[in-house]
Amino acid sequence: MREYSISEQQSKEMFIEHSPYVYGIALMMTKSKILADDITQETFLRAFQKFHLYDSSKPLRPWLFRMTINMIRSTQRKQRWLTFFGQVPDDAMSDFLEELILKNEREQELWQVVNNLLKKRRDVIILHYYAGLTLQEVASILGIRLGTCKSRLHAALKQLRENSEDDYLLIPIKENMK
């Protein structure tokens, strides 16, 4: 009988705990249910295959999500002909996000602004705020230094505020703090 680098039980636990986030991040970054499902599949298959390379002294989440991000990047970079998704009208693209993740008007309006951020900045916002990862984890996942991560977040928030027509989307704006 063939030995696998990860047991079925371990795989199942990993999938149950992390697949919602892998799928959610892929959904938000690709805006496609098909791509998100495919990326989720590929990420976990790769994780199962490469599990022997995982350093169990470190948290699993950054390792797994790094694969997710690489898979998303690879998809977006190499699969040029998939880019028809970018041409689908925004309303059509966001329907399922509204249905699954963004329930109220304010969340949807904010997403519209987030969605128009530069990709690098948007990634930080999605991973940090929407997926709930720490900045250290985000930096590790994106393969950048913590300082770079913070500066992208800073720039993203600034751009969000500038791009947002409705000030209430970003609250509060506090004065005189460093």
Place this chain on the structure above:
Amino acid sequence: MTLNANHEKREIEFPSDVAKAVQNRMKLLTPPSSFEYLWHLYQQSNRGNQRAGHLLIPTKRRKWILVINVAVLCMVFVFGAGMISQTFGATLKKIPFIELLYKHLGGLPNGLEQIEQNNLSTSVNLSATNKDIKFTVADVFYDGFQIVINYEVDFLNNQTKLSPEDATMNYNYKIEGAHPTMMSTHVFTITGDHTFVGTTLIDTATLPDQPKITMSVNQIGNTKGNWKVTVPLSSEKSSRLTTTFRPELSATFKNKTITVNKITFTPVTTQLEIKSEERDLSYKLKDDLETAFESAGGRGGNGEHFLGFSPASQINPKPRFLTLVVMDTSGATVNQKNVYADYTDKFPITMQGYNGGYIKITNVEFLADTTIVYYEASDATNQTPFLMFQDPSGKQYYHNKHPIRLARDTFSYKLQFPKLDSVSGLKFLMPIDVFEEEPKKPFEVKIPLNWEE
């Protein structure tokens, strides 16, 4: 989370209630694929199954394809079609299925447009009617590697106009006498008040010579029923334009042997069969003029790899040789840098490319339905850039047909985009790869081709 916002030392916060609400909902998401299905795929991969090998081959196709060995819930891309409902039979004859496919999907890395240009599909017109819904397979194309099935659904007694929700289908496929790994994608277009058409592309493993494919539909829109059609496939039409080579050339890379066993040029694709025990490799293909073939998917397992590429270029349909470029991509970390250039009507517009190269945009034609960009690359590495338009709102427009090389002595290309609404504030955007470390030098296998034999 608080951060400095600007020089006035004002601080901006992302609304924590929104962040928390989204996090909570994300926690409850369920991916469509079950763990059991994934585990099954993983087990297959460890047995060297084709699907798993396919995972290790970089493809452009697999991200929007579904493995069809379970019931398929077709994801629907319904686009407003400018077509007017006609009588049923006449409609089928006039529908440019492949043109619709390109229009909606864009940038297909193969030559499927050849199907309609050279009349390579076979008309079948096989129907099944149930619950007042008629399902008709209009025509099929098969070249031994790809199956394209074009079909129409007609709601016979529908009083109301079709909505996008009606243009959905659940179905299974099967090939008689074979159980290949099949991967497919689907595009549906509403063509009239009571009709929609669909095209399904299927990549297959090796099939019998005269396979029969059965489409078994169990739901159309909200109506459950049974529509089953069996279609005979024949590659006879495309075989007249197909040439096969068996070079059986071997080379050694990383102390392992790579053998190119077979190359097939069909009107819509170029397929390579190679043998290699090394799995963490990626492959590119170029002709004797260094024209890049676009990658169009792949499969593999047990050391055998089936690589799909675009067909040979029109300016060099019978290259004297091909070069297979083998790259070891393990451990490579690639970042991307976006290069921008404002659109102006003064040409050329030069953009920095990969590895010190550049592309020069020499002209842009804004036509009634499309936008054509002409460019010249400084070298082979930059000949097929990921060039796109970006409007002031940030919306990006991608090419919807693969680049066509125009000259044998320069890397001059034309690239088709959709029609653009306005040129005001338009920019060109081109992401280029930036490797954190110098990428490993690729290994090249030259494959002579004798077209006279």
